[in-house]
Amino acid sequence: ELLMLTLLVAMVLAVQAEAVNGRGVASPPLASSRPAVSTRTDAAPLAALTGPVHEAASKRSALELHDAFLSRANQDDEFGRTLKLGLDVCKQALRLYGPEGVVTSFNGGKDAVAILHLMRAALAQHSDETGVQEGAAAPRLRVIFFEQADEFEEVDAFVRKTASECELELCCYSGGFVDGLTLCIEQYGSKAFVLGTRSADPNAGGQEHFWPSSTWMPPFMRVNPILHFQYEQVWQLLREFDLPFCSLYASGYTSLGKKTDTRRNPDLLRADGTYAPAWELSSGSLERAGREPRNVDAKGATDAKAATAPAAGVDADADADADADADADVGATVDAASTMNGDLPALSAEDSLTEISVEGLLDASTAALLVVGDEILCGKVRDGNIYEAAKALQVAGISLKRVSVVGDDLEEIASELRSLSETHDVVITSGGVGPTHDDVTIKAVASALKKPYTLSASMKRLILDKYPDGQIGSDVMRKMSMLPQGTRLRKVPGQEASWPVMQVSNVFVLPGVPQLFASKLHSIVTHFLQCKAPAVFRRVSLSLPEVAIVDALNGVVATQPDARFGSYPVEQGEVQTIITIEADTTEQAEAALTALLAALPTESVERVSDAPALHDN
Numbered sequence: 247e248l249l250m251l252t253l254l255v256a257m258v259l260a261v262q263a264e265a266v267n268g269r270g271v272a273s274p275p276l277a278s279s280r281p282a283v284s285t286r287t288d289a290a291p292l293a294a295l296t297g298p299v300h301e302a303a304s305k306r307s308a309l310e311l312h313d314a315f316l317s318r319a320n321q322d323d324e325f326g327r328t329l330k331l332g333l334d335v336c337k338q339a340l341r342l343y344g345p346e347g348v349v350t351s352f353n354g355g356k357d358a359v360a361i362l363h364l365m366r367a368a369l370a371q372h373s374d375e376t377g378v379q380e381g382a383a384a385p386r387l388r389v390i391f392f393e394q395a396d397e398f399e400e401v402d403a404f405v406r407k408t409a410s411e412c413e414l415e416l417c418c419y420s421g422g423f424v425d426g427l428t429l430c431i432e433q434y435g436s437k438a439f440v441l442g443t444r445s446a447d448p449n450a451g452g453q454e455h456f457w458p459s460s461t462w463m464p465p466f467m468r469v470n471p472i473l474h475f476q477y478e479q480v481w482q483l484l485r486e487f488d489l490p491f492c493s494l495y496a497s498g499y500t501s502l503g504k505k506t507d508t509r510r511n512p513d514l515l516r517a518d519g520t521y522a523p524a525w526e527l528s529s530g531s532l533e534r535a536g537r538e539p540r541n542v543d544a545k546g547a548t549d550a551k552a553a554t555a556p557a558a559g560v561d562a563d564a565d566a567d568a569d570a571d572a573d574a575d576v577g578a579t580v581d582a583a584s585t586m587n588g589d590l591p592a593l594s595a596e597d598s599l600t601e602i603s604v605e606g607l608l609d610a611s612t613a614a615l616l617v618v619g620d621e622i623l624c625g626k627v628r629d630g631n632i633y634e635a636a637k638a639l640q641v642a643g644i645s646l647k648r649v650s651v652v653g654d655d656l657e658e659i660a661s662e663l664r665s666l667s668e669t670h671d672v673v674i675t676s677g678g679v680g681p682t683h684d685d686v687t688i689k690a691v692a693s694a695l696k697k698p699y700t701l702s703a704s705m706k707r708l709i710l711d712k713y714p715d716g717q718i719g720s721d722v723m724r725k726m727s728m729l730p731q732g733t734r735l736r737k738v739p740g741q742e743a744s745w746p747v748m749q750v751s752n753v754f755v756l757p758g759v760p761q762l763f764a765s766k767l768h769s770i771v772t773h774f775l776q777c778k779a780p781a782v783f784r785r786v787s788l789s790l791p792e793v794a795i796v797d798a799l800n801g802v803v804a805t806q807p808d809a810r811f812g813s814y815p816v817e818q819g820e821v822q823t824i825i826t827i828e829a830d831t832t833e834q835a836e837a838a839l840t841a842l843l844a845a846l847p848t849e850s851v852e853r854v855s856d857a858p859a860l861h862d863n
Contacts, residue, residue: 677758
């Protein structure tokens with residue numbers, strides 16, 4: 247039903263776009279754009295640059311590939327349903343706009359490979375169904391490639407090699423993104439561009455499978471076949487069907503942009519110094535961990551021109567077509583002209599950027615604590631943070647509902663944190679935030695909350711201020727600068743020079759060192775949480791054993807529904823039992839205390855206090 251609705255919208259918008267083009271609204275041809283180059287034959291000598299690819303997959307009949315896709319798509323599992331939807335979108339695009347009206351974006355990234363072969367398959371099936379006039383050649387898939395000076399040689403070679411092997415009509419433009427689109431539309435009458443946009447991309451917010459171009463672009467229809475593919479499903483498609491991809495993915499790269507802003511993903515670094523392939527990434531949320539933020543100078547200032555000036559090219563990964571400055575404190579700037587994937591501004595300061603801030607309170611009635619560390623589980627150290635958290639939260643009026651302790655395992659941390667975050671108002675983590683190999687809590691937060699794990703310029707500046715003159719190595723600097731997208735680095739009022747508190751959604755990430763944990767937790771409950779009034783406590787110390795007061799206590803509990811009672815056997819001199827009373831108001835607490843004292847032998851009451859703890863020290 248959703249697909250049918252978006253198709254209806256697409257048909258209406260297609261007519262409107264054609265009418266706009268017919269009125270001559272599109273820009274005139276731009277001299278800076280190169281003419282299209284069809285079926286490049288110069289790619290074969292560059293094959294050595296692409297590394298080991300699967301020759302048979304490229305040369306496989308597109309119709310055979312369609313049948314293989316369709317067979318897998320008919321399997322009733324998540325991947326099968328996702329694949330079927332993607333293939334159907336491609337088929338509908340060809341039905342709506344015809345083979346001559348559709349151009350597929352192919353910049354050599356993994357997502358581009360996915361949409362390329364989905365479109366190859368769909369076009370083969372379309373041609374088979376509609377037939378080809380006698381003596382006419384079957385239509386070839388037209389693809390567009392935006393050249394840029396800082397392109398990876400491996401990406402450029404892979405694109406041209408694939409175009410040759412798959413007999414694509416390769417249209418190359420080097421004069422700018424918008425310029426190239428405009429010229430392509432004027433040369434071929436293109437009505438729709440098939441893109442590798444995925445819903446998790448930074449700049450994909452709100453798009454559907456068919457979505458009109460942004461106002462600063464020429465009019466055309468975006469077609470997003472893999473919109474609902476996850477990172478893992480893209481790799482499942484490529485590897486299950488033996489589809490060739492750029493060799494960079496086999497050596498630690500997970501998201502490809504320019505050479506100047508793309509590094510191997512640190513999450514794939516092995517102990518021996520080599521890198522695992524992209525498909526072994528522990529979580530799709532870490533996909534962009536190898537990408538540098540764009541347009542940020544040493545002081546964090548953004549390039550204001552980036553939001554309006556055409557870029558020389560686009561990222562190889564369609565999922566990485568748009569970057570934003572990592573700091574909300576200097577403004578959200580999106581490189582608009584370097585992306586097909588959305589209108590400006592595409593990223594919000596709340597959900598997509600690293601923000602240094604003070605303001606904003608999180609409503610909190612319930613809390614959970616996640617303690618991270620193998621050293622806790624194996625008894626190397628005694629944990630004091632659970633007790634500290636319980637006291638601080640209780641005084642603040644927040645109920646600590648659950649405490650979990652997990653080892654230094656990313657998947658275990660992420661799984662537990664995801665559950666805690668969904669079921670509690672606020673989650674506090676303790677431990678696993680240092681620079682060594684076993685400090686994986688921050689990365690697990692990104693995975694748990696499904697947020698990209700990216701380099702934060704704000705965090706990097708904080709580290710440089712604290713450790714100037716190269717006091718820490720570049721690898722340590724990079725790891726410590728990586729944060730989940732949307733992280734808030736919260737300055738404590740009156741302590742602006744101290745290290746900020748890290749907040750991601752409803753999760754506060756704290757160090758495990760007891761003194762630091764206690765200090766940061768105090769700052770959180772004092773400045774960053776909106777709490778209800780603290781509970782009122784009464785404590786009654788008795789000289790009787792607990793077994794002797796069971797009937798009396800049960801009777802009082804039944805008559806005092808507004809109070810919460812606890813009973814604890816102890817050995818504190820004459821005191822053998824302590825009964826605690828907790829209520830929301832003083833009146834409720836006093837009423838419960840009066841009822842309890844009336845039910846107990848007067849001589850058994852050693853003392854009464856309003857302390858919440860069982861011990862005075």
